[in-house]
Amino acid sequence: MKKITQITLFVVASAMLTACGPGAKDTHPQQLLSKRIAIFKKFTKTLEPMGLVARDRKDYVKADFVAQALALQELSSQPWVFFSADGNYPPTRAKPEVWSKTTEFKQAQVKFQAAVDELVKVSGNADVAAIRTGVDAVQKSCKSCHDQFRSDTPGGQ
Secondary structure (H helix, E strand, O other), X not given: OHHHHHHHHHHXXXXXXXXOOOOOOOOOOOOHHHHHHHHHHHHHHHHHHHHHHHOXXXXXXXXXXXXXXXXXXXXXXXXXXXXXXXXXXXXXXXXXXXXXXXXXHHHHHHHHHHHHXXXXXXXXXXXXXXXXXXXXXXXXXXXXXXXHHEOOOOOOO
């Protein structure tokens, strides 16, 4: 009896997880939402190892760190074009302020890119304090922009 209950519980849990899957699909012909999300995921994947170095959880290896900083710098200008007027459609998590407060949104982009540029400048030296400051500035810039322009739920509300 216990084995049947465990199997039933597993089947129910699996069905629930499937129902909570990726959610609504990006059906826009140009896939603007999917394109910007893919770039933001690359931001995270590129920044995470630098964060480990900044938190003394990973050794600083100059060549690796510089390469990651340069990769982030290259990515830093890419997603913004996908926030065009026709890029505001479900299931976006962008708040309406992205389109109604364009000056502020542009300033957030500039601030982020400046923080990334500063991180690139310090990336080649082994000064962990400077690296930590640079990584922190990039992460704070990301958080600030998310707080102002990204919703926790699809639909941007």
